[in-house]
Amino acid sequence: MADTGQKAAVAPRQDERVRKAGLVTQLMRRPELGALAGLVLVATFFFITADRSMFSLAGAMTILEPAAQLGILAIAASLLMIGGEFDLSIGSMVAFSGLIFGVALVNLGLPLWGAIIVTLIGAGLIGAINGQIVIRTRLPSFIVTLAFLFILRGLTLVGLKWATGGSTQLRGIHDVVADSALAGMFSGDALGGLFTWLAEHDLIDKFDNGVPKVSGVPVSIIWFVIVALLATWVLLRTRIGNWIFAAGGDPNAARNSGVPVDRVKTGLFVLTACAAALIAIITVLDAGSTDARRGFQKEFEAIIASVIGGCLLTGGYGSAIGAFFGAIIFGFVSIGLTYTHFDSDWFQVFLGAMLLLAVLFNNFIRRKVTGER
Amino acid sequence: MADTKNHQAAPIIEVRDIVKHYGSVIALSGVSMHVSKGEVLCLLGDNGAGKSTLIKTLSGVVRPTSGDFRVDGEPVNFASPRDALDAGIATVYQDLAMIPLMSITRNFFMGREPVKGFPPFRHIDFEHCHEVTREEMHKIGIDIRDPHQAVGTLSGGERQCVAIARAVYFGAKVLILDEPTSALGVAQTSMVLKYIHQVQQKGLGVIFITHNVRHAYAVGDRFTILNRGKTLGTFAKSEIAMDELQNLMAGGKELEVLSHELGGTV
Ligand SMILES: Nc1ncnc2c1ncn2[C@@H]1O[C@H](COP(=O)(O)OP(=O)(O)O)[C@@H](O)[C@H]1O
Ligand SMILES: [Mg+2]
Numbered sequence: 001m002a003d004t005g006q007k008a009a010v011a012p013r014q015d016e017r018v019r020k021a022g023l024v025t026q027l028m029r030r031p032e033l034g035a036l037a038g039l040v041l042v043a044t045f046f047f048i049t050a051d052r053s054m055f056s057l058a059g060a061m062t063i064l065e066p067a068a069q070l071g072i073l074a075i076a077a078s079l080l081m082i083g084g085e086f087d088l089s090i091g092s093m094v095a096f097s098g099l100i101f102g103v104a105l106v107n108l109g110l111p112l113w114g115a116i117i118v119t120l121i122g123a124g125l126i127g128a129i130n131g132q133i134v135i136r137t138r139l140p141s142f143i144v145t146l147a148f149l150f151i152l153r154g155l156t157l158v159g160l161k162w163a164t165g166g167s168t169q170l171r172g173i174h175d176v177v178a179d180s181a182l183a184g185m186f187s188g189d190a191l192g193g194l195f196t197w198l199a200e201h202d203l204i205d206k207f208d209n210g211v212p213k214v215s216g217v218p219v220s221i222i223w224f225v226i227v228a229l230l231a232t233w234v235l236l237r238t239r240i241g242n243w244i245f246a247a248g249g250d251p252n253a254a255r256n257s258g259v260p261v262d263r264v265k266t267g268l269f270v271l272t273a274c275a276a277a278l279i280a281i282i283t284v285l286d287a288g289s290t291d292a293r294r295g296f297q298k299e300f301e302a303i304i305a306s307v308i309g310g311c312l313l314t315g316g317y318g319s320a321i322g323a324f325f326g327a328i329i330f331g332f333v334s335i336g337l338t339y340t341h342f343d344s345d346w347f348q349v350f351l352g353a354m355l356l357l358a359v360l361f362n363n364f365i366r367r368k369v370t371g372e373r
Numbered sequence: 374m375a376d377t378k379n380h381q382a383a384p385i386i387e388v389r390d391i392v393k394h395y396g397s398v399i400a401l402s403g404v405s406m407h408v409s410k411g412e413v414l415c416l417l418g419d420n421g422a423g424k425s426t427l428i429k430t431l432s433g434v435v436r437p438t439s440g441d442f443r444v445d446g447e448p449v450n451f452a453s454p455r456d457a458l459d460a461g462i463a464t465v466y467q468d469l470a471m472i473p474l475m476s477i478t479r480n481f482f483m484g485r486e487p488v489k490g491f492p493p494f495r496h497i498d499f500e501h502c503h504e505v506t507r508e509e510m511h512k513i514g515i516d517i518r519d520p521h522q523a524v525g526t527l528s529g530g531e532r533q534c535v536a537i538a539r540a541v542y543f544g545a546k547v548l549i550l551d552e553p554t555s556a557l558g559v560a561q562t563s564m565v566l567k568y569i570h571q572v573q574q575k576g577l578g579v580i581f582i583t584h585n586v587r588h589a590y591a592v593g594d595r596f597t598i599l600n601r602g603k604t605l606g607t608f609a610k611s612e613i614a615m616d617e618l619q620n621l622m623a624g625g626k627e628l629e630v631l632s633h634e635l636g637g638t639v
Contacts (some may be wrong), residue, residue: 029521237496239486242475246483249472256434256470258455258484316474369474369523 029369031310032322034361038308038354039325039332046336054339057204057214061221067331068224069279071324073298074305075231076275078323080268081306082235084248084315085134085141087127087272089148090302094295095156097123097273097280102170102290103163105177112182119277126152127273131266149299157292174288187285189216220282224324227275231320244268249316304351305330308358312366329354383446384409385546385578386431386462391440393426400426401437402602408547408578413569415589416582417622418599424582425467427599428549431580432464433457444546455484463544467551469536473525477517480524481506481539509538514564529556537565541572548572549580554588566592586619598622 046054053059073090080087100122104115130148134141160168177183184190192215198204199212206212235241246254247261255261276295284290307313308329309322333351337344384407393401401423408414418424429435430442433451442449444460451457457464471480482502489498503520510517513534524532533556540548550569554562569579569592583589589596596613598605598621605621613621 029523233496237499239488239495239497242479242483242486242497245475245479246472249474250470253468253470253472254483256432256454256464256466258453258458260453260455316472366474369525 031317031319031362031365032325033310034358034365035309035322035325035329038358039329042329042332042336046332046339049342050336050339054336059339061214061218063331063335064221064224064328065218065331066335067328068218068220069283070298070301070305070330071224071327072220072227072275072279073272073302074309074323074327074330075227075320076268076272077299077302078306078309078311078318078320079231079235079244080272081303081311081313082248082315082318083244083265083268084251085265085268086145086303087130087269088142088145088299089126089130089152090272090276091295091298091300092149092152092156093123093126093273093276094280094283094298095290095292096126096152096159097277098284098290098294099156099159099163099170101277101281101284102173103159106170106172107163109176112177112180116182116186116281119281120274123273123277123280124270127270128266130273131269134269135262135265153292156294160290160292169289169291171289173284173290177285183285184219186219186281188219190219190222192216223278223282224327228321228324235320240264240267245316247315301330304355307362308354310358310362310365312362313359317366317369384443385445386580387441387443387446388427388431389441391427391430391442392438393423393430393435394438399602401430403440404599404602404604406597406604406607408580410578411573411576412594413573413579413581413592415593415596416580416599417584417586417589417596417618418605419622421601422599423602424599425551428464428551428580428582431457431547432462432466432549434466458485458543461544461546462549463540463547464549465533465536465540465551465553467555469532471524471532471536474523476521477510477524477527477535478502478506478520480535481509481542485543505542509542510535513538513541513568514561530558530561533557534561534565537568541568544572544577547578547580549582551582552584553581554583554585562588586615586622590615590618 054063073094077087077090097119101115101119104110104118105112108115110118126148130141130145133139133144137144157168160170164170195204195212195214195216199206199210204212204214235244243254243259243261243264246257246259247264251261276298279298280290280294283294305326306318306323307326309319309324309326311318311322330351333354334347337347337350387407389405390403391401391405392399392403404423404427406414406416406427416424416427426435430437433454433456436451444462449456449460451460454464472483475483478499482497486497487501488495490496506520507517515531515534524535527535533553537550537553540550548569554565557565566588569581573579573592579592581589581592590610593610595607595609596618597607598618608618
């Protein structure tokens with residue numbers, strides 16, 4: 001009887017008790033509302049206090065590039081958080097993936113595509129191990145991945161020394177990676193042609209010789225936008241998205257309704273690990289070397305961006321596009337202060353305050369949504 | 374098939390000597406029962422008798438320690454509730470298995486989302502989902518104001534109705550209801566009982582768990598009584614009167630004594 005033969009005349013009749021869900025209520029239901037409001041607030045603040053150059057195209061790129069690198073991690077972290085788990089090992093995972101990638105390229109002499117595949121598989125496997133330990137032991141993922149935060153960071157140090165014969169930095173990646181279409185997907189700027197065209201038509205700033213001042217969009221920003229759109233679509237429109245909400249909302253209820261909770265959670269751990277690997281690939285190709293401090297404390301920044309983006313720490317609620325805005329706020333504040341006359345060490349104060357505000361706001365919204373008192 | 378309602382019809386679900394241990398706790402120590410097409414089997418028993426545990430083994434939530442479990446005569450071994458759902462067994466759990474932060478529609482289709490489009494663009498057909506949710510909730514007597522509304526904002530009774538409507542919609546062969554009327558008012562309860570009757574008419578098997586003997590007697594064809602993890606007996610409606618059922622369910626003698634002491638008011 002799962003098919004609907006009788007699409008009866010059950011037109012959406014109005015119940016007299018309906019307070020027509022107004023625009024405000026509908027907006028309140030969107031988890032990313034807080035992040036969007038925060039972004040407007042922060043942008044206004046800098047618009048008033050910061051140097052004009054911050055709001056130029058070049059300024060936008062300096063803000064968006066670090067935001068993009070954090071944002072890719074934050075979007076993955078927010079999906080995992082909605083699924084009811086944390087991954088504190090993603091920062092260390094960036095370093096460890098950097099090690100795998102560097103060793104694959106320099107020591108093993110693999111071609112770029114081979115090194116990328118090896119790195120993603122290596123990271124994915126560790127993500128799967130994280131997930132399996134959490135699922136089988138039913139320990140909080142907080143503790144399990146905290147252990148991996150140290151294990152992976154330590155392994156990276158040991159591995160780097162072993163691979164380089166004593167150094168904690170592995171160099172020479174630019175020497176072995178030739179320019180290719182594939183390399184262009186993970187490093188340098190994109191849309192160069194468009195920017196040249198824009199400059200030719202005087203739509204953007206250019207130098208006297210006609211070369212645009214901003215030669216293109218850093219590829220990490222393109223990845224950031226693609227990841228955000230894809231994650232949002234998956235979360236809101238697909239089965240897997242519904243399963244992620246369910247697994248985080250109440251794993252037992254989800255399981256009893258036929259949701260493969262363990263598979264969903266394992267998949268999310270693999271996803272965060274692969275997001276870390278992607279950031280490792282992008283930043284290592286950019287720097288031409290990898291070192292043990294890569295990705296340091298990114299796990300906290302990613303979680304903060306997710307929470308600012310509207311994710312509840314208890315799982316089951318949040319959004320990917322919220323994490324997108326959260327990461328941009330992060331970029332705004334961390335870079336923006338250098339454009340003002342404020343001491344840029346205010347950054348951490350600002351960040352902590354944002355986090356606190358976001359948590360309070362999310363809590364309030366959650367009560368609104370669930371009607372709980 | 375109205376005349377083959379009872380023992381002759383081949384059972385859809387049949388369990389024999391089901392045993393379930395939780396560590397040292399023995400929740401079920403040899404329970405047998407069966408339910409056939411177009412039949413309502415009531416499962417009665419006191420708190421802690423093992424009713425919920427029994428239906429959890431039927432719906433794939435827990436695996437029995439030992440015992441024989443057949444669906445349509447074939448031995449089955451469900452690894453998860455998904456397997457049971459795929460076999461056409463839908464359950465309304467005592468705790469409802471609803472997620473407060475998710476919308477009514479998302480809850481309704483949780484784990485069974487209809488999709489459209491080709492992979493990798495396959496996505497949930499939300500228009501269809503909203504429509505079905507509205508329609509099914511309307512059938513059970515509730516006009517939902519907004520299918521996007523979070524289940525957490527519904528009243529206990531409304532939530533129970535969502536769970537029931539969902540199980541009825543997805544239950545292809547057997548519908549299991551674990552104390553579905555516990556949070557319902559009078560009108561909604563009779564609606565649910567009417568519903569059980571309708572589902573039975575369609576030829577599904579129904580397993581109805583309740584504390585309330587009157588509710589059981591109103592819709593049940595047969596009554597299986599559980600006591601401390603064992604089957605105390607199974608009776609056809611023609612074999613047992615309501616007050617006998619009441620006595621058996623509460624463990625017999627004590628209640629009779631009590632009822633005497635209270636002057637026959639229990
Ligand atoms: N997960 C569990 N772990 C340990 N004991 C349990 C568990 N679930 C149920 N039990 C025990 O099994 C017995 C039967 O419980 P249950 O099936 O819920 O009873 P009923 O639904 O008939 O009230 C009870 O004594 C209960 O304490
Ligand atoms: Mg029970």
